[in-house]
Amino acid sequence: MAMSSLWWTAILLLALTVSMCNGIPTYQDFLQRHLDIPRTPDSNDNSYCNVMMMRRGMSFPGRCKTLNTFVHTEPADLTTVCTNQPDDSLCTTQQHFPVTVCKLIRSHPTCTYFGNRFNHRVRVKCVGDLPVHLDSTFP
Structure with missing residues (x-):
């Protein structure tokens, strides 16, 4: 009986790990x-x-994320746009925020990026009243 319970616990943990690794975005991922x-x-x-x-885990030798945007504002400035929005909706801030856009220019031997600063509005995907994905930024 104990062995069966242990077996099902292991299966449940494996399923949970797989779902977390399958790219289901979370608010913590968004912040990171x-x-x-x-x-x-x-x-x-x-x-x-x-x-x-590199520090945020998006570039490793041979595996480089091609584009990423960093937003330089308090988390609350972006969570308010998601308040009372349906899950999976795309919401855009009215306010402009300082952002840095990083574009991959070389992947070998190490990931090398070109950075540009802008003051942009931010569009995010919302789930559970929180941003989980940065969709785009624009003037």
Whole structure:
């Protein structure tokens, strides 16, 4: 009996791990990938992107995320746009925020990025009144 219970617990944990690894976005993922407040100081925007992409786990030798945007504002500024919105809706801020857009320019031997700063509105995907995916930014 105990062995059967242990078996089902292991299966449940495996299923949970697989679902978490299958790209189901969460608010914590969103914060990790897209928020940097205050903006991490660096000598220039390119260096900022190279450091931040590696620090946040989006660039490894041979595996580089091609594009990522960091938003430099408090989390509450982005969660308010999701308040009382249906799950999976795309919501756009009325306010403009400082952002840094990092674009991959070389992937070998290491990931190298070109960075650009903008003051943009932000469009996010909302689930459970929280942003879980940064869809785009624009003037």
